[in-house]
Amino acid sequence: MLPRNQSEDSTQRGPRWLHLLALPILLLASFAFAADEDDDDPPAAAAQVNNRFFIPEEHFDQWIFQGSNNAAAGKARIESSVKIKLAELRRVCNLTEAQSKKLSLAARGDMQQFFEEVEVVRKKFLKVRNDQNAFNQIWQEINPLQQKQQRGLFGDSSFFAKTVRNTLTREQQEKYQVVLDDRRRFRYQAAAEVALHNLSNTLGLRHEQHETIFKLLIEETQPPLTFGQYDQYYVYYSLAKLPDTKLKPLMDERQWKLLQPHLQQGRAMVANLMQQGMIEPPKGRILKSVRTILPDVENHSAAP
């Protein structure tokens, strides 16, 4: 575990050491990618010849819009994401024309805001792309945009999410909540399967044990409010919340002993899970992470 102060610094964007790790990975990956695209890339070749620090602009776009070669492709992908969300809402909630327009407009607002933020940082990037030290500073501004794009632009605090809350009727919201809950359950089952597989590498769980523990997890614990790289720890956290009287009889003494460090790991991750928005924070604290876009979490709370 990280010391508490480090944990708190990590916010929803993940541990700081992971950010540090991300930079060289992205640099290397994007350089490799660029080399594959065009071996004769003039700026990159010039940088090598002159032995100077220089980052082509397309790398900026590849960092922000990961998986896309340029900003246009990245924007098109985000627009497709909006269309997917709207299509689902239409399918599930039978939106009226007016509702559909309102939601579409709200989503455009979120996209516009993001693209404007990108352009502000792009201008700064273009000024420092020849200067390694200054670039390291600007990375602090690139990284949050990258994270925001990865998490999705339409989380709890977005115009889109607020418009969904204010525009859908009670009946429509209930219908949509069913779809979202179903999705959360499906993903929780997947996370539980994977976490049990990892546990099994150490514990050597027999088939019957695996299936019984899986059933216990699904039936007696709740899915997290959101998902991400901490899914496995959430499952350990959920296992740790189960009474010993239910879990212990399912394994032998050795397996029980080997399980303890994992349960301890789950308990120790509570602060991180809150920061990630996977469990509810204590009342009074504002959760900034991305969760379901509907407000009705009371019945699904995974609060400790």
Next chain:
Amino acid sequence: MTPTHRHRILVAALAITLAPIRSHADEPKPAAKKAVDAKPDKAEPKADKPAEAKKEVDARDAQIDAQLQQWIPQFTQQYRPILTTELNFIRQVCDLTPEQRPKIKTASEATLKEAATKMAEFQGGMMRDGSRAQNQQPNPQQTIRESITKVLQDTLTPGQMAKYKTEVAQRTALRKRAAIQGVVARLDGTLCLSAQQRDKITESITAGWQDKWEQWLMLSIYGDQYFPVVPDQHIATHLDADQKSVWSGLQKIEFGYYGGGIVEADDGWWGVEPAKADAPMK
């Protein structure tokens, strides 16, 4: 964050870093292209310099051989968790007698070396001719499991062996289920699949399953950033136009083989000394 977890992430990060290169492993790299282009010259060295050409090739082969010897302990260290996982499993399901334990433990070390050697030779082959396809890459999990099964066949009673085989088959099915569901759930979160789409994609991947896809179980390490390389026929066919657009833009990587931070229990149960730390990476 525990050191074990950090180690896992670091190794995983290495896999990501190499992914753009690995994904084009079937294509000759620029350097390899030059080497391929230059082959006719090397195959038929100029009449006045045959000795130099041969010397050059021999020197390069010797260098690769030396590199290969360095890789074997590195891969041994990397794959040891795979072996430890198998031994933990055998320990729980086979009810081994005290006499059987050291035989299995000792013989299992050879399976690890076999897997490490196969991978080192594969990498050496890549360096020699640069044209081996990625799909020829050995699967260390498979190598270790198959070799251990042979060891067990020579050591276990028929009853123990039958029990082991049943558990192995069930475990394989569970891992397949977990890997597929993990990917489909991630897709669902990104592409807002309908229940029908989820079912169709699950069915399609299940039908076209390849053993190496078990590595998708590592997906959770990467959060929501990366997806595995899944053939389009299993995904894109079942998506609408907008979902296809998003799917095509997602970052996809091949996962390397890594067994996780599984450490061997040092409790003397196997009746032999636990494996010493493998040679450190250079």
